[in-house]
Amino acid sequence: MELYMSLAIGVLFAVGVYLILSKSLLRIILGTSLLTHGVHLLLLTMSRPKKGAPPLLGEHAKSYVDPLPQALILTSIVISFGVTSFFFVLAYKAYQKLGTDDMEQLKGDQDE
Amino acid sequence: MSLLHVAIIVPFLLASAVPLLGRLLRRVHAGWLVLPGPAVLFGYFVSRIPFVRQGGEFASLPWMPSLGIDFTVQLDGLSLLFALLISGIGSLVVLYSIFYLDKNKEQVRTFYVYLLLFMGAMLGVVLSDNMMVLYGFWELTSISSFLLIAFWHHRERSRYGALKSMLITVFGGLAMLAGFILLYVMSGTFSIRGIIDQAGTLAAHELFIPAMLLILLGAFTKSAQFPFHIWLPDAMEAPTPVSAYLHSATMVKAGLYLVARFNPFFAGAAEWFWLVSGFGLMTLIYGSFRALKQTDLKAMLAFSTVSQLGLIMSLLGLGSAAASAAGAEALLYTGAVTAAVFHIVNHAAFKGALFMVADIVDHETGTRDIRKLGGLLPLMPVTFTIALFGTFSMAGLPPFGGYLSKEMFLMAVLDTLHMDVWNAQTWSVLIPAVAWMASVFTFVYSMILLFRTFTGPLQPDKLERKPHEAPLGMLIPPAVLGLLALVFGLFPNLLSHSLIEPAIAAIVPRTLPADEHLAVHIAFWHGWTPEVFMTAGIIAAGIVLYKLHRWFKPLREPLFTRISLNRAYDWSLSTAERGAARLTGAYMTGSVRDYLSYIFVFFIAALGITMFLSGSLRIDMSQYAPLSLYEAVIIAVLIVSAAAVPFARSRLMAIIWTGAAGYMVTLFFVLFRAPDLALTQMIVETVSVTLFLLCFYHLPKLKREVSALRFKLTNFLIATGVGAVVTLIALGASGSPTFGSISEFFLQESYHSAGGKNVVNVILVDFRGFDTLLEITVLGIASLGIYALIKLSLDPDDAAGGS
Numbered sequence: 067m068e069l070y071m072s073l074a075i076g077v078l079f080a081v082g083v084y085l086i087l088s089k090s091l092l093r094i095i096l097g098t099s100l101l102t103h104g105v106h107l108l109l110l111t112m113s114r115p116k117k118g119a120p121p122l123l124g125e126h127a128k129s130y131v132d133p134l135p136q137a138l139i140l141t142s143i144v145i146s147f148g149v150t151s152f153f154f155v156l157a158y159k160a161y162q163k164l165g166t167d168d169m170e171q172l173k174g175d176q177d178e
Numbered sequence: 179m180s181l182l183h184v185a186i187i188v189p190f191l192l193a194s195a196v197p198l199l200g201r202l203l204r205r206v207h208a209g210w211l212v213l214p215g216p217a218v219l220f221g222y223f224v225s226r227i228p229f230v231r232q233g234g235e236f237a238s239l240p241w242m243p244s245l246g247i248d249f250t251v252q253l254d255g256l257s258l259l260f261a262l263l264i265s266g267i268g269s270l271v272v273l274y275s276i277f278y279l280d281k282n283k284e285q286v287r288t289f290y291v292y293l294l295l296f297m298g299a300m301l302g303v304v305l306s307d308n309m310m311v312l313y314g315f316w317e318l319t320s321i322s323s324f325l326l327i328a329f330w331h332h333r334e335r336s337r338y339g340a341l342k343s344m345l346i347t348v349f350g351g352l353a354m355l356a357g358f359i360l361l362y363v364m365s366g367t368f369s370i371r372g373i374i375d376q377a378g379t380l381a382a383h384e385l386f387i388p389a390m391l392l393i394l395l396g397a398f399t400k401s402a403q404f405p406f407h408i409w410l411p412d413a414m415e416a417p418t419p420v421s422a423y424l425h426s427a428t429m430v431k432a433g434l435y436l437v438a439r440f441n442p443f444f445a446g447a448a449e450w451f452w453l454v455s456g457f458g459l460m461t462l463i464y465g466s467f468r469a470l471k472q473t474d475l476k477a478m479l480a481f482s483t484v485s486q487l488g489l490i491m492s493l494l495g496l497g498s499a500a501a502s503a504a505g506a507e508a509l510l511y512t513g514a515v516t517a518a519v520f521h522i523v524n525h526a527a528f529k530g531a532l533f534m535v536a537d538i539v540d541h542e543t544g545t546r547d548i549r550k551l552g553g554l555l556p557l558m559p560v561t562f563t564i565a566l567f568g569t570f571s572m573a574g575l576p577p578f579g580g581y582l583s584k585e586m587f588l589m590a591v592l593d594t595l596h597m598d599v600w601n602a603q604t605w606s607v608l609i610p611a612v613a614w615m616a617s618v619f620t621f622v623y624s625m626i627l628l629f630r631t632f633t634g635p636l637q638p639d640k641l642e643r644k645p646h647e648a649p650l651g652m653l654i655p656p657a658v659l660g661l662l663a664l665v666f667g668l669f670p671n672l673l674s675h676s677l678i679e680p681a682i683a684a685i686v687p688r689t690l691p692a693d694e695h696l697a698v699h700i701a702f703w704h705g706w707t708p709e710v711f712m713t714a715g716i717i718a719a720g721i722v723l724y725k726l727h728r729w730f731k732p733l734r735e736p737l738f739t740r741i742s743l744n745r746a747y748d749w750s751l752s753t754a755e756r757g758a759a760r761l762t763g764a765y766m767t768g769s770v771r772d773y774l775s776y777i778f779v780f781f782i783a784a785l786g787i788t789m790f791l792s793g794s795l796r797i798d799m800s801q802y803a804p805l806s807l808y809e810a811v812i813i814a815v816l817i818v819s820a821a822a823v824p825f826a827r828s829r830l831m832a833i834i835w836t837g838a839a840g841y842m843v844t845l846f847f848v849l850f851r852a853p854d855l856a857l858t859q860m861i862v863e864t865v866s867v868t869l870f871l872l873c874f875y876h877l878p879k880l881k882r883e884v885s886a887l888r889f890k891l892t893n894f895l896i897a898t899g900v901g902a903v904v905t906l907i908a909l910g911a912s913g914s915p916t917f918g919s920i921s922e923f924f925l926q927e928s929y930h931s932a933g934g935k936n937v938v939n940v941i942l943v944d945f946r947g948f949d950t951l952l953e954i955t956v957l958g959i960a961s962l963g964i965y966a967l968i969k970l971s972l973d974p975d976d977a978a979g980g981s
Contacts, residue, residue: 067803072908074813078839080901081820083778087771087893092829096836099866100820103843104904106859110850112911113919114803120851123928123935132921133937136852140942141953143855147862148960151869155964158873173768 071111078104091157091167095150102146106139180237182251185219185261186305189298193291200287208286209276216268216297223261230258230680236307236371246368250307255680259519260304260428260435262677263526267427268297270655274534275419277651278541289329289417296322300428304435309358309368316354316396319432320347323424327416339412342747346399346409354396354436360389374442374687381447390444393436394453401433401487404461408743411480418537421476426483426529431522434487437494438518438685445501445686455495459612461488466619470626470727475536475546478627479529482572485620486525489587492613493518496590500686510593512686517586519681523673524579524666528571531659532627535565538648538656539631543641548626553636558647560657562632567660571667573624573720574617574713579666581713584617588709614712621720622727629724775896782899789906797909808849816842837867854938 078100085097113135119127121136161167192215200208229235234254241249253261272293279286299322302315321344328340358368364383365373373380380386397403402410413425424430437454444450465485472478497515500508538561539554540546555562567578574584591613638644647653665672765772789795819838826832840863847856924937924945934940942950 067805067809068912069799069802069909070805070809070813072905072912074816075908076901076905077817078820078901079904080897081823082897083900084824084893084897087774087778087896088824089771092832093824096823096832099836100823100839103820103839107843107846108904108908110846110852110855111908114801117803118851120853121925121937122853123925123937130925130937131851132919133924133941134919134921136855136938137941137946137949139852139855140858140938141949143858143862144953145956147866148957150866152960152963152967154869154873155967158876159967162876169770172770 068111071107075104075108075111078107089169091160091169091172094169095154095157098153099150102142102150106142109135109139109142179239180235180251181222182235182237182253182305183239183249185222186251186298186301188215188219189294189301193294193298196290196294197287200290207276207281208290209272209279212290212294213269213272213276215294216265216272219301220262220265220269223258223265226253226258227676229253230255231676234258234680241311245310246362247310248308249311250369251305252307252371253305254684255677255682256435256438256684257304259522259677259681260431261301263431263523264297264300264304264428267423267526267530267659268293270530270658271419271423274422274652274655275417277649278417278419278537289326292322292325292329293420293423296326296424296429300432303432307370309361309370309373312370313351313355313358316400316432317348317351319429320344320351323347323413323429326420326424327413329417329420330415333415335412336415339409339415343409343413345751346406350396350399350406353392353399357389357392357396360385360392364389370439377443377446380443386447387449390447390450390453393440393444394457397433397436398457399433400436401430401491402461402484403433403457403488403491404464404484405743407461407465407484408747410484411477414474414476414480418476418533418540421479422530422533422537425480426533427526430483430487431490431526434490434494434518434522437491441494441498441685442501442687445498451495451498453495454498455492455609458488458490458492458495459609459616461485462492463612463616463619464488466616466623469623470619472623473548475539475548475551475627475631476533478548478623479532479536482620482623483525483529485616486521486529486572489616490518490521490525493521493587493590494685496594496609497686499594508686511590512682513586513593514590515682515685516678517583517590519678519685520579520586520666520670521583523677524571524583524663527659527662527666528568528578528580531564531656531663532568532572534652534656534659535561535568538652541652542643542646542648544643545641548630550637550640551631552634553632555632557636558632560647560653564653564656564660565628565632567663568656569624569628571663573621574716577664577667579663579670581667582670585709585713588613588617588712589707592708610712614716617712617716618719618723621716622723625720625724626727775892778896778900782896782903785907786899786903789903789910795906795910802912809846812842812845812849816846833867833870837863837870840866852938854936 082097082099082101082104085093085100088094088097113132118129118131119125121130121133123130157167160172164172166172192212196208196212199211200206203211226235230253234252234257236252237250239249239251241247272290275289275293279289296319299315299318303312303319306312306315324340324344327343328336330336361373362368364380364385365376367373399406410425410430414421416425441450462485465481465483465488469478469481469485472481493514497511497513497518500511500515536546538558539551542558543551543554545551571578571580574580588610591610594609595607765776816839819835819842822835823832823839826835840859844856844859844863847853847859924941928934928937928940932940932944934944
């Protein structure tokens with residue numbers, strides 16, 4: 067399972083990076099979303115998620131999965147959501163003001 | 179704090195007082211307020227002469243004791259000689275500048291602040307025993323010299339000259355600092371005395387030669403040795419008192435001081451001998467040759483200074499042979515050091531006088547161009563007399579001081595002929611030849627300087643003013659110096675007992691047993707020695723060359739225009755600037771995509787290479803869980819939906835494919851027993867997609883990426899590389915764990931200590947509640963930021979806010 071998960075994470079990273087390198091702002095935002103998914107899955111996969119019950123003590127199971135990565139991922143999801151929303155509005159505003167979402171045209175002046 | 183410390187600090191105190199006092203006493207020329215400072219210092223140093231013969235003084239003031247850096251001063255013969263030069267000529271220069279600078283037209287107070295800063299720094303250089311303090315004062319001389327050269331900062335040439343001297347001397351200063359640090363590494367002390375005490379033991383150290391080269395670099399740049407002499411002629415844009423003081427008598431001798439100061443440590447090494455004397459001789463001949471061609475009086479004097487500094491430097495180098503000889507032979511080589519010290523004094527006297535003479539001529543005629551001058555002798559007899567004293571001393575004619583130091587120089591040079599150290603015989607034949615040639619050139623340019631200015635026809639139509647004798651105040655300082663040039667010649671032993679012997683003892687210690695004192699006796703006439711014939715030859719050849727010098731001028735011109743170190747300097751400076759601009763322009767493109775590719779390529783290279791080199795790529799499949807059907811399906815859907823995003827034609831499709839990937843992640847959270855994550859991810863994904871779709875209307879149409887195949891291919895390669903590296907890291911990390919998890923604690927204590935059964939929630943709000951607090955802050959900031967972004971606008975047309 068870990069092998070295939072790692073491949074899937076690799077694909078998420080590769081597609082995310084490819085989108086980030088493109089010229090359109092929308093693609094870049096979508097790329098960061100995919101990168102975020104890849105990171106979350108990587109965190110979870112590294113914690114052997116299949117050995118045990120969900121970390122709810124009412125289950126009375128013999129063993130539970132590791133709760134710590136879950137807490138970390140939960141924090142990360144919220145933070146990346148906040149950042150993505152901000153980024154998204156920023157892109158929208160930039161497009162509204164400057165009339166383009168092409169990164170090549172958003173370049174600074176030669177002297178900057 | 180001893181009186182010596184006070185002596186160094188006095189000029190700085192005076193420098194801070196001058197602006198205030200000068201403002202209060204507007205009617206007095208600020209120079210009169212400054213003059214007592216150096217005069218008192220000179221008197222103080224004169225009163226120290228008897229003490230120095232008994233071994234000098236040494237005083238320390240703690241500054242940074244934990245670093246071994248203390249404000250330690252010492253006064254021995256060498257320091258005293260320089261301190262007297264600095265304060266003595268300083269007084270005369272201040273006196274001269276009172277008549278030179280008009281207090282109504284020039285910023286006189288600024289000038290004296292700079293000059294006093296320089297004087298204090300220079301005293302600090304020659305009196306410091308701690309190398310770090312010495313370095314501090316050394317850089318302060320560079321800075322104050324920079325300020326003084328650019329005193330008339332509205333002139334472009336002044337700024338150019340100041341910048342050039344700054345770049346070159348600071349370059350050397352930094353090299354010297356590195357050399358000092360190497361010395362500290364070798365010896366464990368910053369004290370120069372402490373280092374010299376270890377001289378014998380450290381000669382075989384592997385850092386000995388690097389330290390020597392770096393310190394010599396500092397000395398050669400400061401003392402304008404070939405090929406670093408190029409800043410000195412351009413520094414002549416400074417006011418003449420500055421040229422006379424800094425660029426003939428004091429600052430340019432700081433390098434000589436450094437070489438003399440470290441001579442006891444480095445002498446005995448063949449590299450020291452050859453480098454110091456070789457560069458000195460090279461500078462001597464080159465400077466005297468170049469001086470011939472100059473038509474500007476100050477430029478001629480500048481090259482003459484370069485050449486004389488080379489002469490002293492070569493004498494110091496030749497004298498270093500004394501350290502490896504013994505007995506009478508050592509005494510013989512010490513003669514070179516005697517000549518060096520004597521010539522330092524002589525040169526300070528006659529060069530200071532000559533600079534002031536050149537300035538008086540400039541002041542009275544309006545030009546310093548030798549081609550316009552002539553026939554000033556009947557009009558300016560006093561100036562002529564001073565100039566005669568100066569130039570004859572410079573040319574080495576009896577009965578002036580320069581004659582004696584030239585005789586001693588020739589004697590020292592001839593001594594190298596039978597010097598049997600370091601295979602000198604084969605090459606040493608060249609040394610007297612070069613020295614003799616240079617002396618002939620010196621003679622010729624001295625005569626050109628004197629006779630083309632003061633004799634021949636007067637050309638009144640070319641002069642801006644009607645020349646007449648200078649005011650008395652301007653004549654006193656050069657007259658004093660000119661007379662000194664004569665006095666040193668007539669009574670050469672005036673200083674030998676009080677000043678020169680202690681200085682030699684400081685430069686070449688240990689040549690004599692401790693109880694014996696070196697007796698210097700400079701005789702005016704000591705028989706028909708080879709030097710006398712050499713001098714006669716110099717005079718004869720010099721007169722012939724002087725008579726002919728108008729003839730071979732066209733012959734010399736092309737040689738000079740072709741070989742110019744200034745051009746090399748300018749070229750290298752502009753090339754460095756253009757190169758830096760091109761380099762920055764090449765990679766700082768302004769395109770985010772380029773910067774991101776640097777980051778990702780570095781990521782791939784650093785992590786990939788580290789993984790392969792360190793062998794941490796161990797894939798251990800034994801621990802892997804089996805793949806179930808659910809997982810296989812979800813993985814396939816995830817891969818397909820993610821991979822479809824770049825190929826989506828419309829923005830809607832791209833958003834939907836991204837959302838699909840997000841929901842697949844939710845499903846993974848379900849499968850991997852993370853209910854809270856699944857809930858949150860579901861909601862966040864839904865809100866995100868909703869947000870995308872809400873703003874969808876305002877977003878631009880997703881254009882097909884029309885870009886070159888190379889662009890896409892590079893992106894593809896980088897992306898694949900990042901994906902591969904991440905996959906490999908994941909595989910390498912998911913093998914057997916090296917240590918257990920701390921989660922056992924959370925699972926045990928969740929209910930007992932925190933009273934909750936949902937362990938993830940307990941971790942979030944109880945065990946690690948701070949993370950959550952800050953995460954809430956992040957959300958708060960993001961929402962405020964979004965609000966501000968939409969509502970606030972500084973653009974007046976857009977005052978209504980978001981659409």
